[in-house]
Amino acid sequence: MQVDKIEMGTVVDHIRSGQAYRVMKILGIGEDYNHRVAVVLNVPSKAMGTKDIVKIEGKIVSPEAANALGLIAPEVTINIIKGGKVERKYPITMPKELGGMEKCPNPNCMSNEEKTAFFKLDNKKYRCYYCERLFRADELV
Ligand SMILES: [Zn+2]
Structure with a gap:
């Protein structure tokens, strides 16, 4: 059609x-x-x-x-x-929250001992729940 x-x-x-x-x-x-x-x-x-x-x-x-x-x-x-x-x-919009599979790039972040969690602020940046630093989604993979 x-x-x-x-x-x-x-x-x-x-x-x-x-x-x-x-x-x-x-x-x-x-x-x-x-x-x-x-x-x-x-x-x-x-x-x-x-x-x-x-x-x-x-x-x-x-x-x-x-x-x-x-x-x-x-x-x-x-x-x-x-x-x-x-x-x-x-592009396909990223989910609101990431975690589990992703790693925090901050070497001193306590999430490296635990389950990670990131919350989306806008389409590009995620905030780590533990160290509160901002990252692009592709930095977490
Ligand atoms: Zn972190």
């Missing part, structure tokens, strides 16, 4: 089947939204079996909104479309 390309807006891809309307609700797309919105349900997907896609014309989803979405639908991809082309793609 072909859905018209959008000039400017956001394509939310890799939505778990059945979650499209929930995603729209979180992004604030309701009955009063006055641009085109294409909702494509149950698209065959190699990775997911089937997936939903939402194309929203005239709305650029912010990284903050993408993060909020990531908490309920971490597998989604946000594609920002400008001039009919994908201008930016947000």
Whole structure:
């Protein structure tokens, strides 16, 4: 099925089947939204079996909104479309908390004796529960 390309807006891809309307609700797309919105349900997907896609014309989803979405639908991809082309793609949003598998890079941190725990402050930084230092998610792996 072909859905018209959008000039400017956001394509939310890799939505778990059945979650499209929930995603729209979180992004604030309701009955009063006055641009085109294409909702494509149950698209065959190699990775997911089937997936939903939402194309929203005239709305650029912010990284903050993408993060909020990531908490309920971490597998989604946000594609920002400008001039009919994908201008930016947000990576899959990191979880709110990490721990167990990850290690604190601070050699003096007491979590190295115990189970680690990190809490996300924004999309890039995590705070160690024990030494309170900030790290990027990729520093913890
Ligand atoms: Zn630490």
